[in-house]
Amino acid sequence: MFKFLTHPAPTAADERAKRLIDPGFGRVFTDHMATIRWTEADGWHDAQIGPRQPFQIDPAASVLHYAQEIFEGMKAYRSGNGVTLFRPLENAARFARSAERLAMPVLPDDLFIGAIEALVRTEIDWIPEQEGSSLYLRPFMFANEAFLGVRAATEYMFCVIASPASAYFKGGAKPVKLWVSDDYTRAAPGGTGAAKCGGNYASSLVAQQQAVAKGCDQVVFLDAAEHRWVEELGGMNMFFVFDDGTLRTPPLGTILPGITRASILTLARDRGMTVEEAPYDIDSWKADAASGRLTEAFACGTAAVVAAVGEIRWTGGEQAVGGGVEGPVTTSLRAELTGIQRGERPDPHGWNHTVTLG
Numbered sequence: 001m002f003k004f005l006t007h008p009a010p011t012a013a014d015e016r017a018k019r020l021i022d023p024g025f026g027r028v029f030t031d032h033m034a035t036i037r038w039t040e041a042d043g044w045h046d047a048q049i050g051p052r053q054p055f056q057i058d059p060a061a062s063v064l065h066y067a068q069e070i071f072e073g074m075k076a077y078r079s080g081n082g083v084t085l086f087r088p089l090e091n092a093a094r095f096a097r098s099a100e101r102l103a104m105p106v107l108p109d110d111l112f113i114g115a116i117e118a119l120v121r122t123e124i125d126w127i128p129e130q131e132g133s134s135l136y137l138r139p140f141m142f143a144n145e146a147f148l149g150v151r152a153a154t155e156y157m158f159c160v161i162a163s164p165a166s167a168y169f170k171g172g173a174k175p176v177k178l179w180v181s182d183d184y185t186r187a188a189p190g191g192t193g194a195a196k197c198g199g200n201y202a203s204s205l206v207a208q209q210q211a212v213a214k215g216c217d218q219v220v221f222l223d224a225a226e227h228r229w230v231e232e233l234g235g236m237n238m239f240f241v242f243d244d245g246t247l248r249t250p251p252l253g254t255i256l257p258g259i260t261r262a263s264i265l266t267l268a269r270d271r272g273m274t275v276e277e278a279p280y281d282i283d284s285w286k287a288d289a290a291s292g293r294l295t296e297a298f299a300c301g302t303a304a305v306v307a308a309v310g311e312i313r314w315t316g317g318e319q320a321v322g323g324g325v326e327g328p329v330t331t332s333l334r335a336e337l338t339g340i341q342r343g344e345r346p347d348p349h350g351w352n353h354t355v356t357l358g
């Protein structure tokens with residue numbers, strides 16, 4: 001299905017080993033990429049694995065002007081002698097939903113998974129071995145028709161690149177501080193909040209700069225209509241743990257439907273926890289954190305998996321959450337999820353997808 005183009009000068013094994021010692025996140029890239037083109041006339045065609053190299057796009061390409069772009073994020077893990085992906089069909093399905101929302105053509109699941117598997121097989125030697133590390137995969141699609149008229153483009157490029165990633169939190173997770181944005185929102189009803197599109201990130205960056213200026217790590221966004229209901233971070237979903245053992249997360253709608261979020265909901269239900277997908281307002285968060293009714297809060301997503309929240313800050317105040325330290329529910333949900341992903345714990349829901357090698 002995928003044509004293979006030989007790389008003229010692949011990275012030498014000793015150089016690769018050096019780059020894999022501590023790759024960090026999103027800086028080191030493998031030698032190859034997967035690409036598939038779409039045109040109105042020919043549909044999906046030209047599927048290939050070839051050398052990773054710059055695209056040639058016209059200065060009038062629609063993505064540069066009207067931001068028709070979507071992406072996914074997923075990880076390949078070493079487990080035993082094999083390589084596994086975590087729930088990749090969920091990424092394929094979400095990519096299709098994002099495409100529909102952005103008026104882009106839908107890539108069939110078998111091409112999405114086929115591109116990822118073909119790239120992972122090609123780059124198997126780039127998967128780092130250290131505990132907690134992985135090969136981060138970034139599928140994305142953009143409009144590359146050279147046309148300045150405002151309408152859905154008639155030409156697209158789908159691509160997957162791969163980037164070795166260190167464990168997100170080295171030497172134990174330090175709880176993050178969140179800035180409660182009172183002037184910016186990330187999504188409104190009817191908008192693109194549930195689609196994984198670059199534009200959502202572009203509009204969140206100024207709020208993220210504010211968060212950093214306030215000494216925080218991330219922004220927590222509230223709803224657009226009332227500026228009251230907790231939605232999510234720029235790239236992670238939120239969970240709350242209460243002293244009666246209840247686990248709560250904001251409902252779907254304007255937030256991004258995280259695969260980590262869905263997996264944690266399932267694991268918590270499996271444990272017999274009371275689980276609520278229900279709105280939570282920022283004033284309750286402040287009051288419950290102060291009273292101790294809220295015992296833990298954490299954020300989750302593919303990159304960091306689970307990150308404890310130790311403090312929230314807002315204009316004119318701040319409040320520790322869970323005494324500023326990571327709580328036991330956060331720790332054990334992370335351990336369970338990462339254990340499944342690394343093949344060290346039973347996988348009762350069949351979430352791991354083995355990549356067939358050779």
Ligand SMILES: *Cc1c(COP(=O)(O)O)cnc(C)c1O
Nearest residue numbers: 235236237256258259260301302
């Ligand atoms: C990708 C993303 C998440 C997390 O989704 P996962 O599938 O768990 O990685 C959460 N929020 C936003 C805005 C995202 O883009």
